[in-house]
Amino acid sequence: GAESRGAGMSGVFASFAKQLWSEVKTHGPTAIRLGCLVNVIHTYGMEVTMCLGPSMLPTFNHRGDVVLMERVSVLVDGVENGDVVIARSPANPKHTVCKRVLGRQGDHIEVPTAGNFGGSMRVRVPKGHLWLQGDNKDNSTDSRDYGPVPYALLKGKVFAKVWPPAEAGWVRNERWRSVRVGEADGGGRAV
């Protein structure tokens, strides 16, 4: 073996490399399969992720909450008005945003405008898109800034909060936040 050739740095490295390679060969395939299994669970099942920022106060902390997100609802088009979702940001493909769905395609809704003077505006959500808005309307960059978001940018639906422990619990659908506007009379409200 390499050791019998006598002392020398190359001998030590060679035996180390041989041992490393045999460890990789033994455990490598299992590690790869396990990694891919985790990847599949994350992509099609559930993922643990974090929601950061003041835009979803009081539902989520601005210091960051750890939440559970499930992918199934998005895959089967089961996302409803009032659900909290995580989506890829239209303004920066590397970021994600955590917001609530206030309107689905075809909905005619009334949303509060950003800013300190209150007021609201009416929006019709185009086909294939969703209207996302933060619960903290005064401090949230959302569809009021970057427009309705294509459905394909959705990653998953947030269904539970697990950290901080004092606030752990289910994240509920708050349908009352989505205000639908009747079209014919222009003033009636149909929920």
Place this chain on the structure above:
Amino acid sequence: MLRRAANVAFTVPVFITINDCIVSVARADASEPRENIWGGPRETGEASSSSPSPGTSARLVLLDRVTPRTFSFARGDVVYLRSPSNQDRWVTRRLVALEGDWVTRAADDDVTKVPRGHCWIERVEAGTGDRDEDGRAVPLALLDARVSHVLWPPSEVGAVRRKTRPGRVLMRTTEVDPSAP
């Protein structure tokens, strides 16, 4: 027997991961009239655009799924994405411009700036000045894959080349790392 089944089941996620993250095969939209992807003139007549002409077969393409993960798209790539106006349909388009570029629309010479985080896509066919050629800006995150090769029909097999639209795109002057925010 059970052990073998477990073994097989344990390997399935590997193929799913390869399909999602590295490379996969897909059928490119055969219902809309498409040019010869090499950039040549359309084989079928212009008038037959509403229904697939006989002899239009499905096109199988190889999708590169590494590029969207590293955000290394380049102008002129053919990309694969879910249609923003209909989430059940997948379409192929040519990526003409990246964020910060100014694009001159083919139809009416209007100039638009591509917003932050978005890119400008148009139909793959080269310019003929048709009204229905107008592109649109979509979020870069919407792009699912880059079409790297055509696998079927045999007459079109080969790598898909980048084709830019000369004269219509004013690129950002600081040379852009496409993954910069």
